[in-house]
Amino acid sequence: MRSFFKYVLATVTGTIIVFAIILIVLIGFITATISSMGSKEEVYVPSNAVLYVSLNHHIPERTSSNPWESMNLPGYGEMKSLGLNDILSRIAAAKEDSRIKGIYLSPTYVNVGMASLREIRDALVDFKSSGKFIVAHSDIYTQKAYYLASVADEIYMNPEGSLEFKGLSASVMFMKEALDKLGVEMQVVKVGTYKSAVEPFILNEMSNANREQLTAYLESMYSTFLENVSDGRQIPTDTLKDIANNFLIRNADDALHYKFIDGKCYKDEVLTKLKERLDIEEKKDIPAVSLLDYNKEENTNTKGDRVAVLYAYGDIVDGEGMEGNIGGDKLSRELRKLRRDDRVKAVVLRVNSPGGSALASDIIAREVALTKKVKPITVSMGDYAASGGYYISTMADSIFAEKETLTGSIGVFGLIPNMQGLLNNKLGIHVDEVKTGKFADLMTSVDRPLTEEEKAIIQAEVNRIYDTFTTKVAEGRNMDVSAVDSIGQGRVWTGSQALDRGLVDGIGNLDRAIQAAAAKAKLKEYRIMYYPTLKDPFASLLGTSKERIRMWMLGEELGEYRQHIEQLRTVLKSSGIQARIPYRIEIR
Template sequence: MKQFFKYVFATVVGIIISSILMVILLIGIITVSISSIGSSSETTVSPNSVLQVTLDHAITEKTVPSPFEDLNIPGASSVKSLGLNDIISRIKAAETDDNIKGIYLNVSAVNVGFASLHAIRESLKEFKESGKFIVAYSDVMTQKAYYVASIANEVYISPVGSVDFRGLSSSVMFMKDALDKLGVEMQVVKVGTYKSAVEPFILNEMSAANRTQVESYLNSLYDGFVRDIASARSIDEQRVRQAADEYLIQFPEDAVKERFVDSLLYRDELLAKLKQKVGVDQKKDLPSISLLDYKKSADSGSTSGGSRVAVLYAFGDIIDGNAQDIDQIGGESLSRELRKLREDDKVKAIVLRVNSPGGSALASDLIWREVTLAKKVKPVVVSMGDYAASGGYYISAAADSIFADAGTLTGSIGVFGLIPNLQNLFNNKLGIHFDAVKTGQFADMGIDRPMNAQERTIVQGGVNRIYQQFMQRVADGRGLSIAQVDSIGQGRVWTGAQAIELGLVDRIASLDDAVKSAAKMAKLDKYKVSEYPRAKDPFESVFSSSKEKVKMWFMEDELGEHVHYVKELRKLMRNTGIQARIPYTVEIN
């Protein structure tokens, strides 16, 4: 017994000591986090410096500071990253920074959509037009990386490197056979010939209608992709297409021959060339600073006066209630932000930056309502990112003006309902059976049995009603008839370039253009730009890390770039109920 108590006592003491150590560690993390946040003043830049731009990190619409980014904590995201807003702002600031002589663009891969890709490229183009140089170099370049690099004054790759240039493709993961093996039937109720979000559950390949729309918007994206590369590199457009069609660039020498790159260099030769450009002795180190550490930001209009143009970021899936993560748009939380901005007398205009494939139809309508109310009080302009489709377009439709990038994927005006039937899984795979007593014929409607004809009619009626409402919202906002909206709706996805011709978008323009337009509509000569939602307090950021988020940290650490397949599968399995969502997250390679 004495020995037993000794072990118990030792265990208790061990737990107490461990707890104290964990508290000390947590306090240390918070202290370092807050001190690093508090020291975010502008970084000192040496004279004759080169700004190093790499884009191999996660790029969201808006920078989300991580309290762990400067700490090496297992499972926590310790990689620095910038949002699109800060990437563009910092490149713009470097234009007028006398200490920055040029940009060293070291890009191997860029994991963003075409609208974001184009926005980054345009900011680099403006930098080059300011008279400063851009030199692009990498061992290997994906097609998206090369698209960005092609704007540089000089493009180089390693003598043993490569430029991947084979044309664009779009792929979708289908799960019908897998669900069949599990005994899961996805019961689909939808409106829209092209509303193909449900296809991964019920087919093993694209439907004819879906293939038609994918070919249409992919070719629209490719036209701009080829045109921009041809113009920057002074190559005939047809030759650029031929290089992809015939896979003419298989070896480094081929890239030089086809004039996609200027020469083949090793990294030491590239550094020597950069030193020569900025006038630094070859024996000294090249003065440089990474874009990630370059804290200087550009003014977005005058900072004098109390008037503000609010840029409200809405990116991610649209969900009911409050957003639980940065890549979600909560129906209630975004509505609340819009309400605050509407009631804030210092905010004279609102720019809603939308980058969303859609989601909950209910949440989309709640947000639409707040956009409508805000528009009655002050100008509201929508700026579209990579996606502003389905629910993403729903929340945009009421704005005074809609701006998009040529590569934005938008439209997808359609609705679907997805109700899983798990009877076969329960009964035949797991040996689980249900029995019920009910007071009404529809009381036991659920996922443990298939819908009957009457139940399907009821659900279809709800989907039809929401589609009619969706079309009415678009018709009212865009000055179109219901028939016109239906003809370009039916769930069909369009690029921004196509949407202009259809009347769904007003202008192909940047976020900065949208801000200037909103200020002009509000008759503002002097104003400052404020971004919303406001950044969370560092304490809240640390302690609000949910169990779900922690699991994803570890999963990302293990799976790397392949983690998005897991995220997509989890997302798809949650999309039950009535949804206004783009067919799927489009992977274009």
């Protein structure tokens, strides 16, 4: 008995000690988190300095309040990241900062879409217009990284490094055979010859229409890509095409031979070249500040007229949504607030979305139309503003896109899974039910196929929503409905192609849209304010969902397959009729 009590006492004591250690660690963690959130001191920038820019981190549309960013977690490395908005504003600030003499650009893997990549490149070109230098060096240049580096005055790479230049490609993962083996049938009701969002679930390869549209907009992007590299390196575009088509650059010697780089050198040799530019002795360190840490002095004056920039990025969902997507109710509420705020004289809606719920898209489009009656509202499109993303844009006074923006995709679909084969044949599960009406289980029952009558009902609703979509576009763009239908049918266009077809008003970035909104409001002096207001970092931490944490922790292990898993989960969770781009296009 005595030994029993000894064992129990030891167990209880051990448990108390473990909990005490966990509590101490947790208190320390929270204290450090709160401390890091409260420290907003300006980073010291020495004179005669270079700005270090790598961009080898996640680049969201907008920098979020991240309480984890000052930490290094085992296996996950540095958590710091910077949104596109701050990347652009900090490069612009460095252009005017007399302490910054140039940029040391060291990109490898730039995790951002082609339109956002273009915005960053344009910011670097603008930086050079001040007379300051940009020197690029990397061990490995992916195509996106080299696209940025091509603006530099001098480009160097590791003698044993590699440089990719082989043309753009885009792939789609098809899951029909896998679903067949699981006994799951995806039942599709859609409008639009090119509306290929459903294809990965019902085919094993691209349809001819989808291959046609993907080829067209990839070639449009590639044309701009080559033109920009040609301007940066003074190499004719035909020569660039030949180099890519024949895969002539395979190592540093090839890159030097074809004038893609200015020299082969290790990092210490590049640092020596930077010291020579800055007139610094070899034995001294280079004064430098990272773009991640560099911050400009914020103007805290909130008086006077405002141009409001309202961010709308992620999938469009019904209700409030959560961070990283567009809740129809939440964004509509933000638009109403801005419409009623007398200090706000114009609104810019920054859209970066592949679409989503057709209902939520229509709710937002209504608020955009109401806002236009009160004050100017323009749209700035990011990497995506397609399907539902275009729906919420079409009622604005004017729309600006980058040449590489993917937009259009005017079409809708419904996707209803039939899991009868999985439940009955694979798992031995059978479902029986009673109902008070013939269609009581329509769109809710997944254990049987749709009847022909049910398909007809859903198809009629899809057709109605498509008619509403095209009518809204016709109204917003001053076009005939038939003309909208001819360029609709779910087809995706680049910004350049969309401009030719009247779907957008101009090619330009967020600044261009802001200037257009201010001009329409007849403003000469104004403050730019950003909405929605960012959450308090600690509240954001407490509000992080278990699902988001799980996907984040698995991100490194899943790698490039994470996007396909998230795509499948998004589609399966979606309810109602969808206005969504075919899939997330990853350009390599």
